[in-house]
Amino acid sequence: MIYLDNCSTTHKKPKCVIKAFRKGITKYNYNSGRASYSKSIDASLKVYQFRLNACKFFNAPDERMVIVTKSCTEAINIALRSNIVKGGHIVSTMFEHNSVLRTLDYLHNNYGITYTLVPPDSNGLISPASIAKAIKDNTYMLVINHISNVVGAVADIAEIGKIAKKHNLIYVVDSAQSAGHIRIDMANSYINYLAVAGHKGLEGPQGIGLLICNNIKPKPIIYGGTGTNSESIVQPNDYPEGMESGTMSMANILALDQAIKHTDKYLEKNCNKVKKLTKKTIKNLQNIPEVELYSNDSALGVIAFNIKGHDSNEIVQMLDEYGFALRGGLHCAPKVHEYYGTTSRGMCRIGLSHNNNTRQIKKLSSTLQKIITKFVPE
Amino acid sequence: MIYLDNCSTTHKKPKCVIKAFRKGITKYNYNSGRASYSKSIDASLKVYQFRLNACKFFNAPDERMVIVTKSCTEAINIALRSNIVKGGHIVSTMFEHNSVLRTLDYLHNNYGITYTLVPPDSNGLISPASIAKAIKDNTYMLVINHISNVVGAVADIAEIGKIAKKHNLIYVVDSAQSAGHIRIDMANSYINYLAVAGHKGLEGPQGIGLLICNNIKPKPIIYGGTGTNSESIVQPNDYPEGMESGTMSMANILALDQAIKHTDKYLEKNCNKVKKLTKKTIKNLQNIPEVELYSNDSALGVIAFNIKGHDSNEIVQMLDEYGFALRGGLHCAPKVHEYYGTTSRGMCRIGLSHNNNTRQIKKLSSTLQKIITKFVPE
Numbered sequence: 001m002i003y004l005d006n007c008s009t010t011h012k013k014p015k016c017v018i019k020a021f022r023k024g025i026t027k028y029n030y031n032s033g034r035a036s037y038s039k040s041i042d043a044s045l046k047v048y049q050f051r052l053n054a055c056k057f058f059n060a061p062d063e064r065m066v067i068v069t070k071s072c073t074e075a076i077n078i079a080l081r082s083n084i085v086k087g088g089h090i091v092s093t094m095f096e097h098n099s100v101l102r103t104l105d106y107l108h109n110n111y112g113i114t115y116t117l118v119p120p121d122s123n124g125l126i127s128p129a130s131i132a133k134a135i136k137d138n139t140y141m142l143v144i145n146h147i148s149n150v151v152g153a154v155a156d157i158a159e160i161g162k163i164a165k166k167h168n169l170i171y172v173v174d175s176a177q178s179a180g181h182i183r184i185d186m187a188n189s190y191i192n193y194l195a196v197a198g199h200k201g202l203e204g205p206q207g208i209g210l211l212i213c214n215n216i217k218p219k220p221i222i223y224g225g226t227g228t229n230s231e232s233i234v235q236p237n238d239y240p241e242g243m244e245s246g247t248m249s250m251a252n253i254l255a256l257d258q259a260i261k262h263t264d265k266y267l268e269k270n271c272n273k274v275k276k277l278t279k280k281t282i283k284n285l286q287n288i289p290e291v292e293l294y295s296n297d298s299a300l301g302v303i304a305f306n307i308k309g310h311d312s313n314e315i316v317q318m319l320d321e322y323g324f325a326l327r328g329g330l331h332c333a334p335k336v337h338e339y340y341g342t343t344s345r346g347m348c349r350i351g352l353s354h355n356n357n358t359r360q361i362k363k364l365s366s367t368l369q370k371i372i373t374k375f376v377p378e
Numbered sequence: 379m380i381y382l383d384n385c386s387t388t389h390k391k392p393k394c395v396i397k398a399f400r401k402g403i404t405k406y407n408y409n410s411g412r413a414s415y416s417k418s419i420d421a422s423l424k425v426y427q428f429r430l431n432a433c434k435f436f437n438a439p440d441e442r443m444v445i446v447t448k449s450c451t452e453a454i455n456i457a458l459r460s461n462i463v464k465g466g467h468i469v470s471t472m473f474e475h476n477s478v479l480r481t482l483d484y485l486h487n488n489y490g491i492t493y494t495l496v497p498p499d500s501n502g503l504i505s506p507a508s509i510a511k512a513i514k515d516n517t518y519m520l521v522i523n524h525i526s527n528v529v530g531a532v533a534d535i536a537e538i539g540k541i542a543k544k545h546n547l548i549y550v551v552d553s554a555q556s557a558g559h560i561r562i563d564m565a566n567s568y569i570n571y572l573a574v575a576g577h578k579g580l581e582g583p584q585g586i587g588l589l590i591c592n593n594i595k596p597k598p599i600i601y602g603g604t605g606t607n608s609e610s611i612v613q614p615n616d617y618p619e620g621m622e623s624g625t626m627s628m629a630n631i632l633a634l635d636q637a638i639k640h641t642d643k644y645l646e647k648n649c650n651k652v653k654k655l656t657k658k659t660i661k662n663l664q665n666i667p668e669v670e671l672y673s674n675d676s677a678l679g680v681i682a683f684n685i686k687g688h689d690s691n692e693i694v695q696m697l698d699e700y701g702f703a704l705r706g707g708l709h710c711a712p713k714v715h716e717y718y719g720t721t722s723r724g725m726c727r728i729g730l731s732h733n734n735n736t737r738q739i740k741k742l743s744s745t746l747q748k749i750i751t752k753f754v755p756e
Contacts, residue, residue, distance in 0.1 A: 001417065008409040009625060018403050021629070025399045025583055030703075031386040036695055037703040039379065070448035070585070071624030073602035099602030099623065101611040106601050199625060205403055207448070207585055207627025221599060223484050224451035224477030225710030231721055233479040233712060245477065246449030247387060247577060249585025249630070251399070317414055325408075325415040332603030334611060343609055 002360045004326040007149055007177055007302050007351030009199045009206055013259070020258040021205055024251020031247055034227045043250055050257040051240070057260050058194060058212055059185045065213035067243045068253065072176045072197035073099040074221075075211035078243070079172045079193035080107065082218040085140040090115040091169075092143040093126045094335040095153060100143055100174060101335065119339055120153060124296050128159040135163070141170040146178035150336045150347060152278065152299030154182070161190035170216065176200060180263045181271055181301055192216040198252065201301075201353075204259035208252035211243075218243060270354035274301045277352050277361060284365040290372045294340055294347055304347040307372060312346035315371065319348075322367045326350055380738045382704040385527055385555055385680050385729030387577045387584055391637070398636040399583055402629020409625055412605045421628055428635040429618070435638050436572060436590055437563045443591035445621045446631065450554045450575035451477040452599075453589035456621070457550045457571035458485065460596035463518045468493040469547075470521040471504050472713040473531060478521055478552060479713065497717055498531060502674050506537040513541070519548040524562070525555035528714045528725060530656065530677030532560070539568035548594060554578060558641045559649055559679055570594040576630065579679075579731075582637035586630035589621075596621060648732035652679045655730050655739060662743040668750045672718055672725055682725040685750060690724035693749065697726075700745045704728055 003011045013021075032043040051063035060066065069075045080090075080103045090107070092100060094117045107113040116134040121127045131142070142164045147154050157173050164171035172193040175184055180201025186194055194212040198204035211218065220235055224245030229236040236242045263270075278295075281303050285291045294304040307315050312328030319326060329346040330337055337343040350364070381389045391399075410421040429441035438444065447453045458468075458481045468485070470478060472495045485491040494512040499505045509520065520542045525532050535551050542549035550571040553562055558579025564572055572590040576582035589596065598613055602623030607614040614620045641648075656673075659681050663669045672682040685693050690706030697704060707724040708715055715721040728742070 005408070005413060005415070005418070008412060009407045011407045013403060013407065018400075021403045022396075022400055025391060025396055025633070029387045029389045029391065029577070029584065030383075034386060035383060035703070035705040036691055037383070037698040037705075039703055040383070040705075070452075071602075073624030074448075074600055077600050077602070097603060098608065098611065102601035102613045102623075105611045106613070197625070199407070205627065205629060206407065206625050207630055209624075222452055222455050223480035224449075224455070225475060227710070230476065230708035230710050231712045231715070233476065233483045235480045235484070245480075246451030246587075247575070247584050249583065249627075251583060251629075252585055252627070255403070313414055320415040325413070325417055327413040327415075327418075330608035332605070332608050334609045337609070 002324050002363065004324055004350045004352065004356070004364070006353035007200065007349065008327065010201065010203050010353050012355050013203050013205070014262045016258040016262055017204060017255045021251050021255035024249070024254045028250035028254060030250065032250065033241065046250070047253055050253050053257055053260055054210060054212065057264055059187045060194070060212045060214050061187060064239045067211040067213065067218065067240050068248055069209040069211055070207055072174070072195050072209040075195035075209045076100055076174055077103050078211050078218050078221055079195055080104065080143065081221060083170055083216065084111055084113070087112045087138065089113065089136050089139040090141045090143060091118065091131060091134045091139055092116070093118045093145055094120065094339050095126060095145040095148040096143065096333065096335065097145065097149055097174065097176065098332040098334070100145070117335055124151065125153050125298065126155045128156060128163055131160055132163050135167055139167065139169060141172065143172040144174070146173055146175045147181070147300055147302065148333070148336065149177050149302060150331045150333045150349060151295045151304045152302030154298060154300050157191065158189045165190040177302060180267070181274060183267055186212060186214045193218070198256045198259065202256065202259045202263050204256035205252050207249065208256050220245065222246065273354045274352050277356055277358065278303060280358055281350060281352070281361050281364070284361060288365065288368060288372070291368070301352045303350040306342065306345065306347055307368070312348045315348050318371050319367060324364060324367065380702050380741065382702055382728045382730065382734070382742070384731035385578065385727065386705065388579065388581050388731050390733050391581050391583070392640045394636040394640055395582060395633045399629050399633040402627070402632045406628035406632060408628065410628065411619065424628070425631055428631050431635055431638055432588060432590065435642055437565045438572070438590045438592050439565060442617045445589040445591065445596065445618050446626055447587040447589055448585055450552070450573050450587040453573035453587045454478055454552055455481050456589050456596050456599055457573055458482070458521065459599060461548055461594065462489055465490045465516065467491065467514050467517040468519045468521060469509060469512045469517055470495050471523055472497045472717050473504060473523040473526040474521065474711065474713065475523065475527055475552065475554065476710040476712070478523070495713055502529060503531050503676065504533045506534060506541055509538055510541050513545055517545065517547060519550060521550040522552070524551055524553045525559070525678055525680065526711070526714065527555045527680060528709045528711045528727060529673045529682045530680030532676060532678050535569070536567045543568040555680060558645070559652060561645055564590060564592045571596070576634045576637065580634065580637045580641050582634035583630050585627065586634050598623065600624065651732045652730050655734055655736065656681060658736055659728060659730070659739050659742070662739060666743065666746060666750070669746070679730045681728040684720065684723065684725055685746070690726045693726050696749050697745060702742060702745065
């Protein structure tokens with residue numbers, strides 16, 4: 001199998017991640033932050049160190065504001081549903097995933113919040129200028145997809161952060177496709193909420209995400225035990241406890257801790273490799289006349305294309321027969337397809353990781369050409 | 379270490395669970411229900427088989443209504459926050475965990491819902507008669523803790539189910555402490571929502587819970603991608619997809635699948651062992667005059683006590699020095715302590731599993747006696 005669905009979940013995890021994960025299920029079945037016996041305190045310390053490590057990696061100021069979630073989706077939900085301004089306005093983009101779009105729809109229906117989805121410019125990128133232009137008097141929040149999970153376009157989150165700061169907006173960055181691929185500096189990019197997926201670029205396990213908060217306080221969306229103020233039936237305003245009701249997975253925390261350390265070490269090297277592979281893939285696809293390409297040279301790790309006249313799922317199913325694992329369809333990002341006119345047929349999407357290589361990219365092109373030949377009656 | 383905190387998380391997991399968990403992180407890093415390539419379809423099939431297995435174990439009718447959550451707490455939140463009747467009334471008990479109580483508080487503040495918390499009878503149990511008595515004209519939901527996570531009292535959920543059916547109430551059972559210890563029959567107990575913890579009696583991993591729905595439709599509390607109706611920014615009414623936005627942990631699903639199969643095989647045998655150990659522990663504690671006991675013979679697996687004149691945390695810390703791992707404090711269930719007058723000092727809590735043995739129970743008694751002797755100046 002040639003795995004090209006790394007933007008869904010990176011398949012091959014580093015050894016240190018697997019080791020920590022295994023340790024979790026055999027040696028760390030304790031509840032952190034609940035009990036006073038030594039093994040439970042040891043678990044709590046490990047969780048604390050994990051939060052410190054995450055802060056350092058993303059340049060966030062306060063380890064208490066690293067909220068462990070089950071997914072990047074949950075993190076996005078918490079961010080967007082906190083600090084609500086009834087009747088307010090949110091600026092976001094057409095590149096957003098349904099985790100943002102469907103939450104915006106919920107905010108619209110329940111709090112009369114309106115939103116503007118900024119389209120990409122002619123070069124396929126969200127320009128800071130068009131973001132600035134979309135801001136209204138009642139805009140209070142800015143939600144930006146760092147790397148599009150469909151076309152791989154990279155937003156300049158540092159530049160957009162300056163706009164957020166200037167207009168005093170709550171700045172939310174969805175790093176689902178970028179964390180682990182690009183270094184993110186929360187403090188210097190003025191990011192208030194960073195939503196992180198553990199299982200993609202960071203190469204951690206599935207089932208864990210982070211909401212890292214900088215100079216802002218989120219509101220919980222799940223109520224329950226916190227190990228704090230237990231005498232009160234009012235959800236406490238404690239951070240991170242008040243945000244993390246329910247037993248957390250020690251295996252996931254230990255594994256993501258290792259994953260972040262490992263990523264930190266190899267980020268620039270791996271990023272360069274993915275950049276090169278992306279450029280190579282795009283160049284190869286540009287050389288096939290039947291290919292319609294939706295990504296350009298500035299994409300990172302994610303490349304979308306179609307074969308003229310064919311449905312994306314038809315193509316990925318044919319590629320599956322040749323051992324390629326990639327996805328067709330809409331990739332849970334409907335507005336991208338509205339923009340490119342591909343709502344009915346979707347797009348074939350290549351999701352690269354540093355574990356891929358040029359041989360695989362070459363084989364993809366030759367296989368696509370083989371498939372295209374089949375379509376032409378001889 | 380003698381681990382007596384199994385009601386927090388069971389420490390030693392069955393080999394088949396560990397094996398499946400490891401398989402998850404090495405071989406199943408695919409997203410189920412999203413792609414059409416063979417490995418992803420294989421993952422989806424595994425998830426489907428898991429749902430079937432869970433239905434069979436709990437006698438639930440529809441595998442589409444087995445909702446995977448990150449915890450029992452999340453499952454309880456979904457159940458209580460679905461099918462809301464504004465200004466309605468909910469009957470629950472003083473045995474509830476803060477996952478129920480704090481969600482009730484949220485419902486009260488946001489939807490004007492009132493609730494009655496039924497106290498235990500003189501025998502320390504919630505009687506079906508007192509539940510029936512608490513039902514008002516505007517009662518629409520009944521939320522019952524199956525086994526108290528503090529005193530181990532077992533509610534007769536089948537009898538209470540008859541009352542729920544008679545009054546046409548939505549019947550929610552919190553099985554955090556019971557699933558894996560007592561066989562639960564959803565259909566025959568008329569349970570609409572069963573909230574399940576994976577990491578306790580079922581001996582699965584931390585970070586996974588279930589909400590199993592019988593003849594009722596819940597509402598999501600997290601919005602995002604579902605792999606269905608992706609062209610729409612409205613969260614779809616699809617089950618289970620619409621309830622499970624975000625990437626799920628294949629490792630947790632594979633491991634809980636094995637855990638349920640394993641539990642099914644040994645449930646009666648293990649239950650008998652835990653019953654015997656519970657009785658033995660209670661008998662031993664009754665023989666120590668300085669012990670105040672809050673659990674009685676009918677308890678299952680969970681036993682609460684104090685040493686006269688001492689704070690619970692003082693005692694568990696001394697027990698820790700002798701190698702015992704158990705918890706003091708309130709155990710996130712404040713109303714139990716309100717009832718027993720132990721809000722300030724809490725209770726020491728023993729949480730048994732079939733992995734404990736009579737030798738450990740005996741050693742606990744002798745250690746407690748040793749500790750008590752230390753308190754008496756000679």
